[in-house]
Amino acid sequence: MRTALLSPSRRVRRTPFSDGVEAAGVKAYTVYNHMLLPTVFRSVEEDYRHLKEAVQIWDVACERQVELRGPDAGRLVQILTPRDLRPMLPGQCYYIPIVDETGGMLNDPVAVKLAEDRWWISIADSDLLYWIKGLAYGYRLDVLVDEPDVSPLAVQGPRADDLMAAVFGDVVRDIRFFRFMHLDFEGRDMVVARSGYSKQGGFEIYVEGEDLGMPLWNALMEAGRGMDVHAGCPNLIERVESGLLSYGNDMTDDNTPHECGLGRFCNTQTAIGCIGRDALLRVAKEGPVKQIRAISIDGDRVPLCDRFWPLRAGDKVVGRVSSAAWSPDFDTNVAIGMVRMTHWDAGTELIVDTPEGPRQARVNETFWN
Ligand code: THG
Numbered sequence: 001m002r003t004a005l006l007s008p009s010r011r012v013r014r015t016p017f018s019d020g021v022e023a024a025g026v027k028a029y030t031v032y033n034h035m036l037l038p039t040v041f042r043s044v045e046e047d048y049r050h051l052k053e054a055v056q057i058w059d060v061a062c063e064r065q066v067e068l069r070g071p072d073a074g075r076l077v078q079i080l081t082p083r084d085l086r087p088m089l090p091g092q093c094y095y096i097p098i099v100d101e102t103g104g105m106l107n108d109p110v111a112v113k114l115a116e117d118r119w120w121i122s123i124a125d126s127d128l129l130y131w132i133k134g135l136a137y138g139y140r141l142d143v144l145v146d147e148p149d150v151s152p153l154a155v156q157g158p159r160a161d162d163l164m165a166a167v168f169g170d171v172v173r174d175i176r177f178f179r180f181m182h183l184d185f186e187g188r189d190m191v192v193a194r195s196g197y198s199k200q201g202g203f204e205i206y207v208e209g210e211d212l213g214m215p216l217w218n219a220l221m222e223a224g225r226g227m228d229v230h231a232g233c234p235n236l237i238e239r240v241e242s243g244l245l246s247y248g249n250d251m252t253d254d255n256t257p258h259e260c261g262l263g264r265f266c267n268t269q270t271a272i273g274c275i276g277r278d279a280l281l282r283v284a285k286e287g288p289v290k291q292i293r294a295i296s297i298d299g300d301r302v303p304l305c306d307r308f309w310p311l312r313a314g315d316k317v318v319g320r321v322s323s324a325a326w327s328p329d330f331d332t333n334v335a336i337g338m339v340r341m342t343h344w345d346a347g348t349e350l351i352v353d354t355p356e357g358p359r360q361a362r363v364n365e366t367f368w369n
Pocket of ligand 1: 110124197198
């Protein structure tokens, strides 16, 4: 693997948990929303095995919040997304595609409805704050839009319930998927949701301010001593197996939610007033001509995918791979790609051009069902 150090600077923001991450022996970072995001602790494969068998604490402070506060907050969120938010109640989280006026994806955040007039948009890696500020200003809405000092800490893995119960009490077991509760830690209210960027189960704690960051990190590490707790991070292998998309990698503003397989999170018909509605109604009617697919790639371990790898049928390019990793559990390389309609059926055999040369590949049903 080619490696080089990441030059630290104020532009690449540290998090309230960075001291804990360093003490736990972080081996590599990426940058996400201008902030450090760990990518490896022991090795990607060891981290993967451990995530699937035990419990990990993840510094995902880079999942920055855009806070909307004021009487027009709810109206503004509905302008942002083709998902119909009318059924959503305070205490719920929704995964919401955000699109521009052409129907192109700008972000795929989790919306957290704190109250009718107070929302957090927990964003993926794009500068959504400026888009939202521009819309609030242009529509003359009565709403404050800013990035609060809120840093999510995730607890993920099959033993997450036991670890969280040890710190926050058994009440965490009652939190349903994509719901949250307000729970106390050292006298301060914290939003605790059952959510997270893995399919191993777990929680996300939205830590307000930085002073309780390390105390919470340490309390979880302490409580998890007998549970094989370890620092971890979003794991490439697990998230590809699970079909969790990465904005900027697997999709960009060139893609509609339907191409991304996120059509199930769009109710464009009833999401009155949302930006991109006309464009999305057109593509929803016609159907996309290319779409995200699970791809398996034969042969031994592929390198990290840091550019598109063309997918070919003969010498015709019919798609591209955007994320790939060796999966010990599937005993093959798993990947996420965008494939043209003519070749997207499960079982279709293709060639993928990796930097190490061509490999046999095929379109799968999801790895995750
Ligand atoms: N949690 C929070 N903020 C985030 C992420 C997160 N911001 C950045 C990034 N992740 C946003 N992207 C995603 C992608 C997938 C999911 C959440 C955020 C996700 N998807 C589930 C799925 O597709 O199966 C569940 C969706 C649903 O059923 O509603 O969880 O992880 N706070």
